[in-house]
Amino acid sequence: MSLTSQTSPAPVALSAPTEAPPVRRGRRPFSAGRLIGWIVLVAALVLTIFPFYWMLKTALTPAVDVIRDSGSLFPGNPTLVNFARVLGFLSPEEDRAAGGSGASINFLLYLWNSIVYCTLIGCFQTLFCAMGGYAFARLRFPGRHLLFSVFIAALMVPGIFTLLPNFVLVRDLGLLDNLIGMVAPSLLMTPFALFFLRQFFLSIPVDVEEAALLDGAGKARVFWRIALPMSRGPLITIGLITVVWAWKDFLWPLLIGRDESVRTMTVGLGVYLQQSPNTQPDWTGLMAGSTLSVIPVLILLVFLGRRIVESLNFTGIK
Amino acid sequence: MTTTLRSGADAGVARPVPAVRRRRRDDRRVASLFIAPVLVGFVVFYLYPSIRGLWWSFTDYSLLGEPEFIGLQNYTEVMQDGEFWNSMGVTLYYVVSNVVVQTALALMLAALMHRLTRSVVLRTTLLIPWLVPNVTVGLIWLWLLDTNLGFVNHVITAVGLPAVGFFTNPAFSIPTISVVNVWAFTGYTALLFYAGMLQIPHDVYESASLDGANEFRLFFGITLPLLRPIMALVLVVSLIGSFQIFDTVAVTTRGGPVNATRVIYYYIYQQAFNYFNMGYAAAMAILLVVILGVLTAVQLRLLRASESQLS
Numbered sequence: 001m002s003l004t005s006q007t008s009p010a011p012v013a014l015s016a017p018t019e020a021p022p023v024r025r026g027r028r029p030f031s032a033g034r035l036i037g038w039i040v041l042v043a044a045l046v047l048t049i050f051p052f053y054w055m056l057k058t059a060l061t062p063a064v065d066v067i068r069d070s071g072s073l074f075p076g077n078p079t080l081v082n083f084a085r086v087l088g089f090l091s092p093e094e095d096r097a098a099g100g101s102g103a104s105i106n107f108l109l110y111l112w113n114s115i116v117y118c119t120l121i122g123c124f125q126t127l128f129c130a131m132g133g134y135a136f137a138r139l140r141f142p143g144r145h146l147l148f149s150v151f152i153a154a155l156m157v158p159g160i161f162t163l164l165p166n167f168v169l170v171r172d173l174g175l176l177d178n179l180i181g182m183v184a185p186s187l188l189m190t191p192f193a194l195f196f197l198r199q200f201f202l203s204i205p206v207d208v209e210e211a212a213l214l215d216g217a218g219k220a221r222v223f224w225r226i227a228l229p230m231s232r233g234p235l236i237t238i239g240l241i242t243v244v245w246a247w248k249d250f251l252w253p254l255l256i257g258r259d260e261s262v263r264t265m266t267v268g269l270g271v272y273l274q275q276s277p278n279t280q281p282d283w284t285g286l287m288a289g290s291t292l293s294v295i296p297v298l299i300l301l302v303f304l305g306r307r308i309v310e311s312l313n314f315t316g317i318k
Numbered sequence: 319m320t321t322t323l324r325s326g327a328d329a330g331v332a333r334p335v336p337a338v339r340r341r342r343r344d345d346r347r348v349a350s351l352f353i354a355p356v357l358v359g360f361v362v363f364y365l366y367p368s369i370r371g372l373w374w375s376f377t378d379y380s381l382l383g384e385p386e387f388i389g390l391q392n393y394t395e396v397m398q399d400g401e402f403w404n405s406m407g408v409t410l411y412y413v414v415s416n417v418v419v420q421t422a423l424a425l426m427l428a429a430l431m432h433r434l435t436r437s438v439v440l441r442t443t444l445l446i447p448w449l450v451p452n453v454t455v456g457l458i459w460l461w462l463l464d465t466n467l468g469f470v471n472h473v474i475t476a477v478g479l480p481a482v483g484f485f486t487n488p489a490f491s492i493p494t495i496s497v498v499n500v501w502a503f504t505g506y507t508a509l510l511f512y513a514g515m516l517q518i519p520h521d522v523y524e525s526a527s528l529d530g531a532n533e534f535r536l537f538f539g540i541t542l543p544l545l546r547p548i549m550a551l552v553l554v555v556s557l558i559g560s561f562q563i564f565d566t567v568a569v570t571t572r573g574g575p576v577n578a579t580r581v582i583y584y585y586i587y588q589q590a591f592n593y594f595n596m597g598y599a600a601a602m603a604i605l606l607v608v609i610l611g612v613l614t615a616v617q618l619r620l621l622r623a624s625e626s627q628l629s
Contacts, residue, residue, distance in 0.1 A: 033533055037430045041440065044427055048444055048505060051458045054469055058461065071472040132356035141349040151356075154364045158562055158610055160583055161603040164590050165367030165374070168381070188359025219348045248451040250565045255591065266453040270569055273457065283461055290454045297449045305442040308449075312509045 052294065058287035059083065063099020066284055082288035086272075099284060106260065107289050110268035113257075114247060115296075116179065117264055121186045122243035126235055128188050133197030134223050138209070148198070154191040159251075167255050177259035186246065193238050200234045201227065237311040240304060247296070265293045375601035380594045392601035402602060404577060405585040408492060412581060413560040415496040420556065421549075423504045428511035429537055441512070444505030452502065456569030459498045460485065485571050488578035495566055495579060502566075503559075507552060514548035515541060554617045558610055582606060 058066070059082050061075040069076050081098045084090055088106035090098060135141070136148050166185050175181025208230070212222045228235070250266040257263055263271070269289050276282050301308070375392055377385035396402050431440065447455060462469050463484040471481040484494040522540055531539065564583040567573060573580035573588070580588075582602070590599035 034434065037434050040426070041430050041434065044505075045440065045443055047501070048447060051462055051501070052446070054462055055458050067467060070467040071469070071476075128355035128359070131352040135349045135352035139345045139349040139352065141346045141353075144349075147353075147357075150365075151360060154360065154368075156607075156611060156614060157364070157368065158558070158603070158606055160562070160564075160586055161371055161600075161607055162364055162367040164586075164596060164600055164603065165370040166363055168370075168596070169362075169367065185359075185363040188363070189356040191360075191364070194356055219345060220351070223352070244449055248453075248565075250451065250453050250568070251587070254568075266451045266565075269451075269453050269457060273460075273569065280467075283464075283467070286457055287461065290457050293454045294450055297446065301442055301446065301449070305445075306438055309438060309441045309445060309509065312445075312506075312513055 055287045055290050055294070058283055059291045061284055063282065063284045066099075082284045083292070086285050086288045086292070099282065105268070105272055105285070105289075107265070107268055107292050109260070110263050110265045111292060111296075113179075113262055114265040114293075117183060117249075117253070118243045118246040120179075120183045121246045122239050124183075124187045125190060125193055125242050126239040129190070129193040129197050129238070130228065130231070130235060131223070132189065132194050133199075134201050134227060136194075136198045137201035138206075138223075138227075139219060151191050151194055155195065163252065163255075170256055176256055177262055179257075179262050182253055182256045182262060182264075185252070186242075190242075193242060196238050197231075197234065200231065204230065233307075236304075237307060240300070240308055241311070244297075244300075265289075269293065371600045371603060374597045375604050377597045379596040379600075381590075381596050382594075385597065388597070392598050393605075395598065396601050396605065401577070401580075401585065402582075405580050405582045408577075408579060409561060409563070409581045409583075411492050412496050412563060412579075413557060415493060416499055416560050416563075417553070417556050419496070420500045420504050420507055421553065423500065424507035424511055425542075425549075427504065427508040428515055429541055431508070431512050432515040432541070433533065433536075441509055444508060446505070447502045448506035450502075452499075452565035453569050455498060455502045456566045459494075459501070460570050463494065486575055488575045491571055491575060491579045495563075495570065498570075499560075499563065499566055503556070507556065510552050511545065511548065514545050518544045550617060550620055554614055557613060557617070561606070561610060561613075 057073070057075055060078045060080070061069050062077055062079050062081060065076055081090075085095045085098050086105055087108045136144055162185075170176060170181040170184065173181065175184070204227075209222050209226055212226055213219070217225070248266070249264070250270065253262075253264045254267050254270065257267060258271075269286070272289060273281060273286060276286075374385055376387060376389060378388050378391075379385035427444070431437075461467075463471070465471060465481055465483045465486060468484075470484070475481050482490060484490050518541065522544075523536055526536055526540060562583055563581050564587065567579050567581055567584050568587075571579040573584050586599045586602050586606070589595045589602065
């Protein structure tokens with residue numbers, strides 16, 4: 001229900017300036033309650049941002065200073081050397097001199113792997129689920145209701161249940177440490193994306209498509225030429241959500257893509273932490289790597305933040 | 319409104335317009351093409367593994383060789399496995415502490431935003447922790463809460479208290495992980511609540527405040543009751559999501575200290591990939607499916623109850 005209740009494409013929604021500002025009308029007099037409310041909101045904002053600031057601060061701290069600077073709010077001698085070494089720009093000797101272990105770490109490669117992983121999944125899954133969702137919403141064929149309910153039942157199954165057999169399947173196919181094996185389970189569909197897009201197609205009026213049908217266009221043509229272009233907003237939204245989920249993926253790529261050549265950011269970070277030779281992990285390197293995993297998210301937010309934020313009400317529930 | 323649109327859409331396809339009807343026969347061909355990719359994906363990576371997992375749960379399977387049928391033995395062993403119950407207890411502890419705190423905080427934030435501001439920047443910022451990989455979240459907090467060098471312990475020792483082993487002290491480790499994930503997911507949950515609050519008609523608030531209701535009355539008298547359906551859905555999702563916690567544990571404590579944070583997902587993972595007891599792991603996964611199914615059913619019943627109460 002609430003999944004379809006707000007299907008107007010994001011730009012029309014919520015925060016358009018034309019919308020009546022519900023509270024502010026006729027500015028209320030100052031009140032202690034409102035002040036406290038604002039203090040809480042600002043506190044939440046600070047609590048949200050501070051850990052990221054601390055991450056960045058540590059990433060900019062030379063490894064030799066990490067203990068001395070661990071209590072101060074600013075890096076004493078800010079440096080980019082941590083980024084250089086986790087990106088694999090330094091030779092092993094230079095790396096050790098900068099506080100690393102000299103072991104090869106190549107977050108540039110992991111970053112690239114993650115981007116490929118997310119892009120493949122985001123594009124293909126969205127396309128295939130749009131096709132499938134359209135078929136379930138608009139096309140008539142025997143057994144479509146039954147089939148759809150079976151698909152939806154899969155929404156309820158926790159990931160680990162299919163993860164074990166899927167691991168064995170990918171292994172038996174010889175696709176371990178292979179990008180194809182890593183993306184395969186999410187490439188064609190997830191029940192959520194299919195459900196989301198089917199609900200979307202159900203909620204848009206059929207008039208335009210019907211007119212095209214009456215003009216003699218085939219159903220497939222109507223989909224490609226009319227329905228798909230009309231749905232740019234929701235397609236981008238679901239694509240973004242898929243990309244973000246893929247970006248956050250850890251357990252699956254950890255199982256399938258341990259090898260350095262296909263290692264993603266999250267797996268790279270996990271492995272790097274485990275490999276830390278000392279009892280004291282290489283915090284500056286880890287925080288530099290963490291920063292690298294946050295930057296793409298921030299870039300996404302700068303360009304598409306409003307769309308993501310406003311999509312949340314009609315993607316509704318997860 | 320949605321319902322009219324939806325039934326309109328269905329009727330549009332079914333309506334006996336001659337041109338459309340003549341094409342109907344073609345639908346089967348087009349539809350099979352359109353459905354083929356998702357169908358293949360579903361059968362190969364959802365249906366087949368589900369059946370296979372179910373089968374394994376009745377076998378002894380070490381990842382090498384063939385699964386060997388042993389009947390219900392895995393299930394009876396799981397039932398007697400103290401470590402399984404321990405991990406279920408740990409998971410439950412985490413789920414309850416996480417979901418309760420997170421829901422309460424998110425409700426408060428959402429209500430404040432709803433009554434005070436429409437700022438997109440604020441909402442986007444609150445969402446960042448949710449968009450960042452859990453692995454990154456775990457690393458950042460592992461560092462912030464480090465016993466010797468972590469910022470939080472610098473603050474704690476500065477006020478004269480002893481440093482706290484947030485991740486290393488068994489008594490603190492689950493609450494710590496719980497708080498870390500509260501940090502990661504509260505903003506997202508708050509935005510879901512906030513979106514729900516925006517659907518409450520504005521004049522309800524206006525007439526109530528004209529009647530002299532203060533903000534607390536408005537929240538408990540209007541916002542909370544009218545938000546119940548959405549709250550129920552969000553709770554279902556949070557609960558199911560929390561049960562599946564893995565990444566944060568895998569990064570920060572790896573189940574330790576002394577299994578204090580070995581949640582069910584992590585235990586299944588260990589049985590499958592460290593001890594190679596695939597059949598045993600599959601049986602536990604099935605039990606998890608059942609538990610989550612029951613929980614969802616119960617919660618959805620509650621949701622339906624609250625809906626009928628509203629209308």
